[in-house]
Amino acid sequence: MALIVQKYGGTSVGSPERIQNVAKRVARWHGQGHQVVVVVSAMSGETNRLIALAKQLQDQPDPRELDVVISTGEQVTIGLLAMALKEVGLKARSYTGSQVRIVTDSAFTKARILKIDEQLLRADLDEGTVVVVAGFQGVDESGNITTLGRGGSDTTGVALAAALKADECQIYTDVDGVYTTDPRIVPEARRLSSITFEEMLELASLGSKVLQTRSVEFAGKYKVRLRVLSSFEDEGEGTLITFEEDRKMEQAIISGIAFSRDEAKITILGVPDRPGIAYQILGPVGDANVDVDMIVQNVGHDGLTDFSFTVHRNDYQKTLKTLEPVIKHIQARGIVSGDKIAKVSVVGVGMRSHAGIASTAFRTLAEEGINIEMISTSEIKISIVIDEKYTELAVRVLHKAFHLEQPV
Numbered sequence: 001m002a003l004i005v006q007k008y009g010g011t012s013v014g015s016p017e018r019i020q021n022v023a024k025r026v027a028r029w030h031g032q033g034h035q036v037v038v039v040v041s042a043m044s045g046e047t048n049r050l051i052a053l054a055k056q057l058q059d060q061p062d063p064r065e066l067d068v069v070i071s072t073g074e075q076v077t078i079g080l081l082a083m084a085l086k087e088v089g090l091k092a093r094s095y096t097g098s099q100v101r102i103v104t105d106s107a108f109t110k111a112r113i114l115k116i117d118e119q120l121l122r123a124d125l126d127e128g129t130v131v132v133v134a135g136f137q138g139v140d141e142s143g144n145i146t147t148l149g150r151g152g153s154d155t156t157g158v159a160l161a162a163a164l165k166a167d168e169c170q171i172y173t174d175v176d177g178v179y180t181t182d183p184r185i186v187p188e189a190r191r192l193s194s195i196t197f198e199e200m201l202e203l204a205s206l207g208s209k210v211l212q213t214r215s216v217e218f219a220g221k222y223k224v225r226l227r228v229l230s231s232f233e234d235e236g237e238g239t240l241i242t243f244e245e246d247r248k249m250e251q252a253i254i255s256g257i258a259f260s261r262d263e264a265k266i267t268i269l270g271v272p273d274r275p276g277i278a279y280q281i282l283g284p285v286g287d288a289n290v291d292v293d294m295i296v297q298n299v300g301h302d303g304l305t306d307f308s309f310t311v312h313r314n315d316y317q318k319t320l321k322t323l324e325p326v327i328k329h330i331q332a333r334g335i336v337s338g339d340k341i342a343k344v345s346v347v348g349v350g351m352r353s354h355a356g357i358a359s360t361a362f363r364t365l366a367e368e369g370i371n372i373e374m375i376s377t378s379e380i381k382i383s384i385v386i387d388e389k390y391t392e393l394a395v396r397v398l399h400k401a402f403h404l405e406q407p408v
Contacts, residue, residue, distance in 0.1 A: 002167035003125070004029055007039040007135065007157030011174045012231035013077050014044035016084075022172075022231065023084035026130060030090060035125040037164065039135045039157040040081055042073025063108035067137075067147045071097070074134035074153070082132050091129040095120070097137035097145075102156065104138035104146045110289060111138060111146035112214075113155065116163040133160060151212030158215040162222035169224050170238075171211060176230035177239035178203070178210050180404040181257040185392050188405035192255065194240045197226075199255045199347055202381045206258035206345040216241070253350030253357065254402040257395050260343045261388055263293070264316035265373065267308040268323070270333025273300030280330055281307060281323070288322045290315040294343070294376045294385065304333070308374065310385065313339050341373065342391040345383040346398060352379050364401040370394055 006026065013019050022038070030036050042050075050070045054061040061069075078094035085092035100121065104111035121131050135153025138146050148155050154171060161169035175183075177191040178200065195203075197220040204213040210228055219226045219241065229238035271277055282292055293310045311319050316339050327335060351357050361382055365372060370393065374385035386394055399405065 001033045001035065003035045003037075003164060005037045005039065005157055005161040005164065005166045005169045006172060007153055007170070008041065008172045008231055009153065009174065010041040010044035010046070012172050013040050013081065016080070018231075019077070019080050019084050020087075022081060023088050023090075025172075025231070026085060027088045027090055030130060037121060037125070037131045037133060037160055037166070038081065039133050039153055039160060040074060040077045041135050041153040042070075042077055046073040046076070064144060067108045067111075067145050071134070071137040071145050071147055074136055078132045078134045085130050085132070091127070092132060093124055093129050094132040094134075096134045097156070098139035098143075100133055100160075102138035102159070104140055104148070106140040106142070106144065106146065107289065108144075109147055110149045111140070113138060113148070113159050113218075116159060118160070118163045121160070121164065148214070151215070154212040154215035155218060158218040158222075158224050158226065161224045162218060167225065169219065169226050171215075171226065171228050172231035173210065173228065174230065174232065175210060175228075176233055176236050177228050178208070178241075178256070180255065181395055181399050182209075182259075185395050186257075186399045186405075189399065190405065190407065192239050193237065194242050195255055196349055197241055197243055198380060199349055200226075200241045202345070202347045202378075203256055203258045206260060206343065206347065206381065206383060208256070208258045211241075253354045254346055254348035254404060255350075256347050257398050257402075257404065258345045258347060259391055259395050261391060262313045263310050263341050263343050263385065264313045264319075264337065264339035265308065265310050265341050265385060266316075266319060266323070266335065266337040267306055268327060268332050268335050269306050270304045271307045272330060272332075273303055273305040277330065278307070281326060282309070284322050284326055285311075285319055288318060290319050290322070294374050294383065296374055296376075310341070310343070310374070340388045341385050342388045342394075343383055343385050344391065344394045344398065345381055346402065347381045349380050351381070358382055360401055361398060364397050365394060368393060368397055 082092040082094040101117035103115045135156040179189040181189045183189040201216045204211045226241040295309045298306045370390045376383040
């Protein structure tokens with residue numbers, strides 16, 4: 001008997017019929033003698049609907065009250081799934097994040113999990129009950145409802161698996177695993193039978209929509225066995241995210257091409273080239289709860305330099321407003337910005353032991369007339385910022401250049 005945590009996304013529970021299908025799948029696992037915890041998202045489209053309602057009353061909804069509103073989407077789903085499970089003959093009980101005591105910090109709409117009290121869940125599991133938990137939400141030390149940000153249900157699932165020391169955390173979604181890139185852009189993209197946590201973390205952070213970044217971080221930190229599966233297929237092995245590079249990994253130099261259109265680029269011109277200037281610029285941006293991605297500082301001339309960085313497109317206007325007093329204070333020449341950019345990334349553990357990956361990527365883009373605006377690298381990835389209109393072309397040609405359509 002194993003303890004399994006299963007997470008189902010919004011499309012998997014998008015209608016009463018799909019919720020019934022989830023209940024039948026859970027019943028099969030339970031019937032095999034496994035203890036099962038199910039984490040669910042809000043029904044597809046529900047969170048957007050709730051946000052839209054809030055924005056009808058406030059252009060910039062109060063973060064605490066917005067969390068109260070949008071957390072209700074998952075509350076509906078857990079109740080419906082618990083009913084569906086009882087209808088197929090199982091004992092089931094639903095829990096909101098606050099009822100479990102998933103304790104978070106107080107960063108409303110972007111909260112981070114601090115600890116989980118899993119005792120109630122263990123007691124239910126020991127009695128043969130299927131536990132259904134609302135993803136995406138928690139409670140701070142003051143009792144305020146918090147949410148974990150977009151994709152937070154993945155994080156809830158992995159965090160519960162870590163707290164319960166589950167044998168496996170299964171992420172059910174609308175795709176049957178992790179692919180070399182988005183099959184909607186490259187039909188020849190392949191499903192990977194396995195991928196390392198390191199690669200998956202890079203792909204998730206660089207734009208792959210299969211798993212949320214923080215969930216992969218959690219899984220890696222607490223050694224949670226993680227598998228991505230389709231909720232629309234009865235059978236399938238999906239993709240196993242593994243801790244060790246197997247022998248085939250040495251042959252697969254590149255595992256995937258990730259991309260993100262949700263980017264904005266900001267360049268501050270004529271910045272005084274002196275120690276501490278990066279902190280003077282990015283300190284206030286961080287204080288505004290904005291995550292900075294790529295950073296490039298040019299070589300200084302005549303005591304001045306240009307400082308460029310990227311942020312998520314949703315934070316673009318907030319960042320510009322935050323920088324207005326900063327630019328005056330540091331006496332920079334001005335600012336140039338735009339949100340019509342995309343980031344395309346080549347990822348693979350094999351890059352550590354193979355030369356020429358960067359040159360192949362740059363040559364491939366040059367042959368298509370695609371200009372590179374920024375470059376960032378690590379041991380296992382190369383990220384390139386380009387004009388948004390070239391995103392799909394760049395993904396297709398890079399996928400072909402690294403022969404990712406061919407099985408390894």
